[in-house]
């Protein structure tokens with residue numbers, strides 16, 4: 527049986543054209559800042575986000591860590607939504623390495639607002655940590671941040687002297703779904719990270735963007751974390767290819783996700799968060815059946831998924847085309863989940 531891998535958009539493999547671009551690219555030693563392809567990628571990233579400078583990093587986790595390390599600061603507090611990737615899936619690096627205390631805020635769909643931040647800022651108390659940063663994740667669970675929330679958070683942050691970081695691992699998905707430019711999203715944050723290796727389909731790498739002064743510091747922190755790499759053109763070429771060829775096609779992933787979500791609704795056995803499917807991520811539960819059981823039963827029909835507790839997650843990606851989507855929908859519609867013993 528053929529398997530459709532919907533566990534994440536990180537499972538994609540470089541296309542033959544991307545591999546060719548990687549094979550043919552010019553390289554140099556990036557720790558000496560002499561890799562021409564990396565320089566080109568960083569310049570493009572800065573231009574796309576409207577920031578002064580950008581830096582290639584190993585991963586999105588490293589990008590978030592660098593931002594919180596520099597703009598959070600040891601012994602200080604950062605405000606994040608309680609379901610943020612930084613809190614749940616980055617091995618506690620925000621505390622263990624950056625020394626920042628994350629304050630988890632409950633927010634509908636993880637979307638923060640100035641109102642939700644009200645009363646959360648601490649400063650000038652001898653026995654309390656100082657709040658220095660707000661971090662927003664866009665998209666979060668595939669859901670796009672309303673621009674007015676970002677504007678409100680930015681105004682609140684300015685008034686309270688907080689830095690704003692945007693974990694924009696999937697910011698290009700938000701851009702394609704809403705038509706809001708990446709630059710406009712990024713204008714609401716001091717720093718933004720985005721991933722080359724998710725929907726964009728590159729094999730490795732993330733980028734952090736900010737002021738020139740911030741990126742100069744990020745260069746040092748990246749080296750301290752062991753993230754100074756040498757002939758990074760091999761990585762950057764995949765990223766450049768992705769930014770030049772794979773952004774518009776994200777709309778296909780979104781259409782596929784919508785079709786799969788609607789097929790799940792039609793199938794009748796799943797409780798689907800249809801309203802939440804704005805980009806490439808679908809969440810659903812199967813009443814009465816634990817997520818782990820749903821996962822193993824879906825595997826038997828050739829669909830690989832992920833779970834967070836009893837919530838099952840499907841993520842469309844570059845490896846899934848129109849024909850695959852039709853087949854996935856057909857398999858889901860004829861599937862009958864069995865209650866776990």
Ligand SMILES: Cc1ncc(COP(=O)(O)O)c(C=O)c1O
Nearest residue numbers: 585586587588611663693695721
């Ligand atoms: C929202 C978000 N932020 C950050 C990351 C971290 O990226 P990486 O896996 O490259 O460390 C991920 C990865 O899935 C993510 O989904």
